[in-house]
Amino acid sequence: MDWSPKIVAFVCNWCTYTGADLAGTSRLKMDPNVRVVRLTCSSRVNPLFIIKAFERGADGVIVSGCHTGDCHYSTGNYYARRRFAILHDLLQLMGVEDDRVTFSWVSASEGNKWQQVVNETTARVKALGACQPQEKVGQAAQ
Amino acid sequence: MKALQELASKLLSDGTVKVVIGYEQGPRGVRPAFITDPAQTSKLIFDRRCTQNLATYLNPRRKHIAALGKAGVVVKGCDARAVAGLIREQQITRDSVVIIAVRCGGVLEDPTSTAELTAETTSPRCGHCQVREPKLHDHLLGELPPAPPVNPRRTEQIAALEKMSAAERMQYWNAQLERCVRCHACREACPMCFCVECRAERALPQWVDPSPTARANRAWTMMRVMHQAGRCVDCMECERACPSNIPLGLLARYIADSVEQRYGYKATDDPGVPAPLGVFRTDDGEEFIR
Numbered sequence: 001m002d003w004s005p006k007i008v009a010f011v012c013n014w015c016t017y018t019g020a021d022l023a024g025t026s027r028l029k030m031d032p033n034v035r036v037v038r039l040t041c042s043s044r045v046n047p048l049f050i051i052k053a054f055e056r057g058a059d060g061v062i063v064s065g066c067h068t069g070d071c072h073y074s075t076g077n078y079y080a081r082r083r084f085a086i087l088h089d090l091l092q093l094m095g096v097e098d099d100r101v102t103f104s105w106v107s108a109s110e111g112n113k114w115q116q117v118v119n120e121t122t123a124r125v126k127a128l129g130a131c132q133p134q135e136k137v138g139q140a141a142q
Numbered sequence: 143m144k145a146l147q148e149l150a151s152k153l154l155s156d157g158t159v160k161v162v163i164g165y166e167q168g169p170r171g172v173r174p175a176f177i178t179d180p181a182q183t184s185k186l187i188f189d190r191r192c193t194q195n196l197a198t199y200l201n202p203r204r205k206h207i208a209a210l211g212k213a214g215v216v217v218k219g220c221d222a223r224a225v226a227g228l229i230r231e232q233q234i235t236r237d238s239v240v241i242i243a244v245r246c247g248g249v250l251e252d253p254t255s256t257a258e259l260t261a262e263t264t265s266p267r268c269g270h271c272q273v274r275e276p277k278l279h280d281h282l283l284g285e286l287p288p289a290p291p292v293n294p295r296r297t298e299q300i301a302a303l304e305k306m307s308a309a310e311r312m313q314y315w316n317a318q319l320e321r322c323v324r325c326h327a328c329r330e331a332c333p334m335c336f337c338v339e340c341r342a343e344r345a346l347p348q349w350v351d352p353s354p355t356a357r358a359n360r361a362w363t364m365m366r367v368m369h370q371a372g373r374c375v376d377c378m379e380c381e382r383a384c385p386s387n388i389p390l391g392l393l394a395r396y397i398a399d400s401v402e403q404r405y406g407y408k409a410t411d412d413p414g415v416p417a418p419l420g421v422f423r424t425d426d427g428e429e430f431i432r
Contacts, residue, residue, distance in 0.1 A: 047368045048341065048349055055351070055361040068424065078422035081431075082405065086371045086419070088430040089400040090364060093303065093393065095312030103431045117432070132312070132357070 005059035005125040007034045009118075010045045012077075015066035015107045022111035023118075030115050031122035034062065041065065043076035047087040050101065060100045060125035062117060067105040077105070099124040100131060143188045145283050146216065149242060150183040153214050159240050160211025163199050165192040171254030174199065178210060188216065188244050188284070193253040193265060195377040197224035198333040202233055214240035218249070219273030222411040223375040224333035226278050229413035231373075233336050236413070243279030246271075248290020251382070259290050266296040266391065267378045278411040299392050300399075315360065321386035322359040324352065328366065328390055331383035334373050341365060367393045372401045372418040375409045 011017045017038045023030065039045060042065025050061050063084060071077045084103050091101055102121045106114045150162040154177070164186040166175035172191040176199075177183055196215050199207050207213070217225060222243055228234045248259050248268040257263040269292035275282070303311060326342065329335045342350045342362055350365060351358035366380075374394045381391035402408050404427060407418035 048365050051361050051364045051368070052349060055357045068428070075422065078424065078426070079419070081426055081428055082419050082422055083368075083371075085404055085427065085430060086397060086400060087368060090367055090371075090393075090397060092308075093311065093396050094315050094360070094364060095306075095308050095310070097308045105431060120432075 003130060005033050005122065005130070006057065007060040007062060007121060007125060008053045008058045009034050009036045009062035009064065010039055010042075010049055011036055011062075011106075012042045012044075012065035012072075013038055013040050014072035015070065015105075016064040016114065018108035019106045019110045019114045022108065023114045024111075026111050028111060028115040030118045033060075033122045033125075034118050041071065041073055041076040041080070043071075043073070043080040043083075045080060045084075047083055050087065050091075054096065054131060057131075059128075059131045060102070060121055062102045062104070062121055064102075064104045064106045064114075064117065067107055070107060096131070097128055099128055143186070143244075143284070146188055146242070146244065147183045147186050149281055149283065150177060150186055150214065151180045153240060154178070154180040154183065158212075159214035161207070162186070162214045162216070162242075163196050163207075164188070164216040164242075165194070165196075171252075171256075173253070176207070176210065186216070190248065190259055191250055191253050191255065192216075192218070193249045193251065193382065195221045195224055195331075195333055195375075195379045197221045197228065197377075198331060198379065200225065200228055200234055200239055201333065201336045203336050203338060212238065212240070214242055216242045216244060217276065217279070218244060218246040219271060219276040219411065220246075220267060220375060220377045221333075222273060222276035222278045223409045224377060226411045226413040227334050227373060227375055227409075228336070230415075230417065231334075231336075241276075241279045241281070243276045243282045245282065245284040245286045246274050247287025248274075251293070261291045261293055264290050264293045265378060266293040267376055269293055269297070270376065270395075272408070273411055276411050278413070296389075296392055296395055299389065300396055303392070303396075316356060318388050319359040319363060320356050322354055322363070322388055323386060324354040324359065324362065325385060327383040327385060328380035331379040332370070333377065333379070334370060334375065335366075341369075363388075363390070363393070367397055370394065371397050372405075372407060372420075374398055
């Protein structure tokens, strides 16, 4: 059976979403596996969003916002960076492969970088296969 | 412990506090005691079996204890960090509690045990302890006993986990977490879990599936660890409270190490030090960002 990964992207409205829009209007070719969720800021990305995405069967997650120093709200992404660093360590400890989660900064003018983030993440997740394939969503623990 | 009993009696008699939260001998080992009558203070004890973190009873969510009135609480160094955490996060004010600190020489992992402190019986948290004589206190009792033996169990487990591949770690945690019955005892025992409404109990939107499925257990545990990141005082009450013996203290220690390594923050009994995830530096490391 053809399997293709489901990847959820949490992006900030001001940089990455606009950058992704630019990638689209520039007709850049991207893998269709990424579902974009637009949020006001990367600091709006509660670590629980990412945990929840994996719980509900996502195979990969992208989190992206403005480059540090360029946050629309001045300091949002600095707080987010600390949170993601700890979440990154936690995911590693829990056995979620490093390649399933991509944290990146993509500015509004970096349509090419967004294309690269999407394609590289999709390729990495494809190489890893489905996340926890042995266990379906909602299946009770034995 | 005579000094403790006398102090508690004095504080209760002169009305400084309405209740003293301490330790007493129960039918099955040492248990928390809530003393409101000065005549009852002779029940109070403090020794190596006093493992429980009593700061958890200062949590304003525990209305039946708050209703007793101003509390005096017996704390060890590790518990003093939890009191500091509650003050830092504005759950209690410094003058709303009388802190009776006791110099601590380590505690047993199991308060129902009567064993001596050895490398096997001492709580693994005591090996990391740097606050055997807490600075945050109103009264400081006892002489400083010698440092406890170090229980290497947790350090060894973390080292073993670090050697595993991602798939092996996934398997390890699946095996551990499939025993979780979602009783949320870890949350109830935790001094730093004081939300009025827990995310895990919110139905609309439902953040975490309340049923004990493998995926939901994983999400619940990860959520709790993330909420405790940079706030956890490493008292290991979650692990002690867990009826399924899930090594929750392992996660706590790993994240505490990660916070310390990245941001130089150690759990402290100084309420003035900001929580590391509530502040930032422009030059924080971002090696994990692609």
